[in-house]
Amino acid sequence: GSFDLEMQAFAGEGFGVIFCNPRGSSGYGDLHRQLGRAFDGSAYMDILTFVQEALRVCPWIDGNRLGLTGGSYGGYMTNYAASRTPLFKAYISQRSTVNRLISYASSDMQGSSAGWPSFGEFMDREVERSEIMGMEKVTAPFLILHGMDDLRCPVEGAHQLFVALKDSHAPDFPVRLILYPHVSHNQPTELRQQQHYYAAMLDWFRKYL
DSSP, X not given: OOOOHHHHHHHHTTOOOXXXXXXXXXXXXXXXXOGGGGTSSHHHHHHHHHHHHHHHHOTTSOTXXXXXXXXXXXXXXXXXXXXXXXXXXXEEEESOOOOHXXXXXXXXXXXXXXXXXXXXXXXXXXXXXXXXXXXXXOOSOEEEEEETTOSSSOTHXXXXXXXXXXXXXXXXXXXXXXXXXXXOSSOOOSHHHHHHHHHHHHHHHHHHO
């Protein structure tokens, strides 16, 4: 694999980094990388299975101090997992998709309502399938990092995620939203912003894991 600044940053601070290629990702052939498997629960189950196996073979990993983070699709999976498992004790969702209706209208990966009996039915279905649903089930501290000029996952999604977590939890529930101006669908590249971005992630996991 290639050098990855994010993984190196966590490892350099003493965190163990677990990374895998779940179904829907590349590396294991055409069948494995079918995109539907990334969103039908297959990838989620692969990640949980991989983590459990890592716990089994690496006794130095503390299963009570696991965090989960990812960007773009990894942010989607972070949101997805957060409402479905108590396994992780802190989350960092980066530049994630949150509400499919936002993607439908505003993303550079627009969807389509063609073929639905009515637009209302399409809207109901898209919200029902969105990661924003079930945020009241999140049980662990949640940090949201997002670029304000993101065209792939518009920043409105980050606002919705933050407000949903605030509204559905007690006032002292740890949730934080950090937005980066002039940053698109990537991590910041400007040095001061990049330093702030990585410091925010490391501080979050240091505090809550």
